[in-house]
Amino acid sequence: MSPRNSVCTGQRTPTLPQELCEAVIDFAWEYSSTLKTCSLVSRAWLPTSRMHKFSFVRFGEHREIISFQAIVSSPMLNSNRIPHLVRDLCLGKEEEEEIVGSRPTVLDDAELLSLLEKFTSVQTLRLENVCWSLYTILPAASDAVTVIASQVACLHLHWANTDDSVDLIHILSSSPRRSSVYFTGYTPQDSKLPWDRLELRKPINPTISIGRMVAHWDSYIRFYSAMLKTYAFRWPFAATIERLTLTEDPLGYPLHDVERDFRDLEDELLYTESQISVLRSGSRSREDDKGFTATTLNIRSIEISAPTILQSRTVFSESLTQLLYCRTLLAPCIRFVLDGSKPANAVPRQCAGLDHVLAGLAAEDPEMEISFDVQCTPERLADWIAAISACFPTLIVCGTRVEMVCSTTRNCPKGDRRPVAEHRWS
Template structure:
């Protein structure tokens, strides 16, 4: 056989070094079909191909469990080690389906339990479209999921549902430190008084989360659970280094005609009532609002991705204003990301409610820093100063620390940005 035909085929003298072959496989890490082909080239190509192929695993139904069990029990080279390759584990459906309490989910499948014990190197855990309740989750599976949650750096709760705040506290408390938590969203159904007593102590009484990303509705669910924790004096507290609120689908315009506007008003009214019930519960147990941020929920900075707030009223902008009015977003540092906006398109009348609400919070805490950040050239700074001054006159006049920052992501680590020009009102 000629050297040309023996390239990376496992012959005695391959033309290319194995490191280069692995680099080629690494390049196709997202292409499942290519990885499958690479795994069949030779024994030397199998480990790297398999590492990428099985880095992510999803179990949405019983058939997924049976298929995976067949793979790891096959006679192929070291197939029993495949569970140790899984870094990203998803439990639940890939697409949205109606979550029904009485309908068992994959978390009610006894076959799943034997698999979960094999996943020892998972870094990201996703609960996707699942209902977390007594009727849909086996207690042993719940315990096994909690063990995995205690080991992962990143936790995703995507349209998951729960009967009780205690479930959320339990899974969050499984690890004292976590780099990120994503809520999109986590639904709780237990805001009515009286509340039952705590049946499970939090695994870790204090936790630290590097970054939490949430939609406004998801955050309200989390905030409600923490208020309940505070009211019932549960031994649990969370520190969040950075909370990121996103517009997502909520950035579309808020129309002033029924029934759309009426539905939003009803939703916000219900949420406000929920907040009142929770705070009443806290006061009934001898706790006021001031102690909440000191003892239970400490958010050190908030980043709000809100490119539409300057030019139109949206579901997000109105909901954001309500969150601030409810004092559910107390923090020393708040940053609004305006990427995608133009200063010329700003409509000051649309920002009046948000302006007065932010000014009220800033007046209460003179050390609070509020910044507006947009990716643009330094030459645009003057235009942005004029736009922010027009949209938030009460805020910039109240004497707090308000900044306008023009930034760039060039030569920055992924997800970071650096200022190229800035202005501070004083």
């Protein structure tokens, strides 16, 4: 008679190789409930399950901090090592709400301070819906967050409200090199801080390099103003951005064609322009230039994700023209990404202002390269050549190196694209 099971025969129960088990867990990395179940299967499954489950952690409220503290202090196997597994740390609430300077935020929580120093492996730091204020935030918490910021490769700021724009320079300068910085929203308040307090926000590293900066147009204005204010304060600081990407909407969603009071927009842009002019004048009014290294901003290339600029007046298209006119966007290479638009919908009259501004920039720098890139098949290249020629006639005849590119993302690494058809006017 054959044995009924392996126990009777003394044979060991067949097991899967641990490498295969970990591959299964890796496949479920984004499913929290599945990872929780996997962590309970066996001690061998726990490390990989835990690594994925705690790769991203958000602290938006006090109860979330207390819950995390309970987990890392529990008697479970190596629970005290969990903070070292966190690669993506988010401080702030997920939902958007009005930020009030006097309202406590997670950065005011004393319990958070005891946790921050334990996160030693963070690669991405996010500040979302928090008030970064020297009046309300605990100084020790500000220092601890700055230490983490100095170690991360990616920094995300989403509606981070501060006392002064120099706070932005302070946290950006915490690391001499970053792969990416994202501004999905950034709104500084009018500062009343005395000079001795502002001195605490001087650039930490006098020279920084950013691989890619992604910003909404308004957030970029805040950054540009902060650079000018740093110059006015005579703080030597040099920032190099390999690629600046401007997006249409601060939340990352497409900006639909909606009616808006453009007079208010023009007033806002004129105010910003006057503010920049005042800072420029202030920075040049000093006579103590001896030994002073000027604040510099070097942008190698600009990518503008703007499918609406050819067909309608939007907040973005109007502000983009104004930013270029004020020379706050300068780079040897400017690329317009038109994904989502069609050549048949292009309106030459809509592009008149942008055409004039780009032609002026090209006249100042004959070596400037301007390209228009859209995902489409090579057969559509002729249609796009006709549309761009009609929308930007002044730019094309001025002799600048203008290019139309049809591209694809097929068989390309994530985030990349390759041309399938090209045309140069000069």
